[in-house]
Amino acid sequence: MTGLRQAWLVALREVRERSRSRSFRAGLIVMLVVVIALIVVPANLDTGGGPKDVGLTSAVPSALSSAILAQGAAIGTTVRVHRYDDVAAGEEALRADEVDVLLVDAHRLEWPGSVDEQLQAVVTGGIQLVAVQERAAAAGIDPNDLRAVMAPVPVANVELGSAAGRSPDDELAAIVMTTLLLLAIVIYGNLVLTGVVEEKSSRVVEVLLARIPARVLLAGKVAGIGLLGFAQFALTAVAALIATLVVDSVDIPAVGAGVLAWAVVWFVLGYALYAMAYGALGALASRTEDAQSVAGPIGYVLIACYWAAFLTVSGDPDGVWSRLLSLFPATAPFAMPGRIALGSVTWWEPLLAVALTLAAITCLVVLAGRVYTNAILHSGNTLRLRDAWHSDQAPQPPMARAPARTTESGTSAAAK
Template sequence: MGKLFAVIEREFGERVRSKWFLISTLFAPLLFAALFIGPPYLAYKSSRSVDLSSMVIIDGSGTQMGEGIATELAGGLMATGQRATVIAVGATDSVKVIDSLRTRVGNNAVPAVAIIDGNTLATGAMRLLLAGGAPIVTSERVQAATERELLRQRVADAGLDLEQAERIAKVRVMAKVERVMKDGRSGNAQVNLVFGGGVAVLLYMVIVLYGQIVLRGVTEEKQSRVSELVLASVSPKVLLSGKVLGIGGVALVQLGFWTASVVVLLMNRARLLGALGVTSTSMSLPNVTFTELVPLFAYFVLGYVMYAALFAAVGSIVSSEQEAQQAQTPVLMLLVGSVALLQPALADPDGPIARTMSMVPFSSPILMPLRLGLSSVPTTEVVISIGLLSLTAVAAMIAAGRLYRTALLMYGKRPSIGEIIRWIRMNE
């Protein structure tokens, strides 16, 4: 055990002390902050910075609709700022006027040209010429102003009050969906969906990322022949186990820091946006207990060990990184196949596809955490799934150890499928 811990400490310390580990660990929270806070803030700034006073409205409706839209864009009847230019045209003149303005729009001299006619009054259809340099929020503001003016005219024609009609028209149904589990637990369905899908995708990314690190580590040791010196004092089984567990410890540290940073960002998202002047509602977090975290942790550890052992086995039988990139394809396809099953699992977490594939060891580390976040999975299914995954992880470690022992000191020869199978079947 002393040698095993020595190898674990070496693999763990070597990577944790690296400046790139520190950079990648600290960069991820900055990226999360940019994703959570950046888009709403940029949308807020864009909506305030667009000046539509220099746009042109071509009104072929024969009414005062164009003037009404210009008033809405300027801020309403009480607005004192400059309004958009309105050009009233007849049916024969509209084409000539549009063609003359199209050139100015193409040169960014005019940010946008709105074209309305009698069809706009009847169906709401309109045209909008948008300059290449104008933000997309321009079209949203013009459409919103047109909808309000069209509503005002229709309300006036019906003899109703505009404010009352707007209150009626703006009624929206906001359903708070609460998913009730078989065991009586309940929670916000949207939050559970994001949590379950997020955990599944995060596990996939970590397994791929750190499995690749194991693969490269084994390949580099074989190329540099460092393993020849190490194997003089440490058995191949201990060396492989220490490498897998040491790199796994690095993954746990980094993943734990990233998870904590995401939780802190979500809890303070509304406060941070408020400090920037953006009104936003707070985002709720899933109510996850310690007993619910235990199986998630088990799937992460066992899934990582199983795939890391497979990557290590690939690294031990190849002679270069180029060969490793080709030889790892079957292992990656197992992971990609699991991700491809996320959609049917999301649609029906208790369906036959999700239930069956969450028992298969190669896909259970991805699909079962998703199911646990979306539905109440029977305890027997979780126990059976973890048991099968544990057995497969142990078998993968044993097979990888035997390949590691035999193939690590072989250079310049590509083993055949038959030789690989014979090495795996060899006893200690």
């Protein structure tokens, strides 16, 4: 059986065993609930984007209702006008939240609490328009001509990003992608870490090493947990998309298919790069309690690379440092997706970054495989990285060792 086939079998074992565990299923449910809640709850709490209700009472001009509606339409706000026979009825409706503002005698605005400045501008604009029309009619000016002159002019809103040529959607997509990548590496890298330590402490790894080389075992474990993590993130993304389409509470940044494809590529590369290091360091610990302490350096490097890439790319995506960070393997998974989303890369830069990162992963497979092989069967105190690296020969698992020769007297030759 080839090493690739063995690694695939280990990966399938990881997917099967971890997907059946209660902790994984509970984590998936919690992730889905949290993501959906973050989308649905604001939709039920946010009332600022809905239609506005305006109450009119006492002596108001007959043309005021249409003027207020026109002012609201000019700024893209839906306004509904309600008439009340007297001030008491209007104030009662205001206290019952049936209207957002009450206009009395076309001169006084009453609010249930703080003033809504946008709605105030709509109502006062309508009042001013009607007042001008009445004065023009008194002066003998044709009302139709005046209405055409005084018609509100719709004004479009254009949001500029912090860099020329980029929209806020591009910048938001870059932030979201790099943040999700960081979360994925931390979550599933730690799964690799704890998985290695658990198998080592339970002696299950000794059985596996009797048939599979240590380096292949590590690669299969990383691949299996990565496939499971990608499936979990994809399922969560689909659930979030469906919830967004149903409640329409948040704006999804417009991201092209090419940007999403590159995001997936860097998810795979970034996870593979750091998960191999997590797995190798996990072999140094003999107990689950020691797992986080041995993996501490990886966590520091990971956070430092993320913030270096984030701050540099968000500040100057076309600068020299941004280009260097997007090519350096440790920071490329965080810097390159953002620069691609912002349209700051030439065609050859992502390809070169992928090539360099693949080369780094290949070297790391060799280095991590050596540490993993030399440390995986070590028991007792936490093994130092230097000792695991300089070990000349990895210990053999008990099932793989040759049986001791027994002499006629029943004493093993090894005992002699």
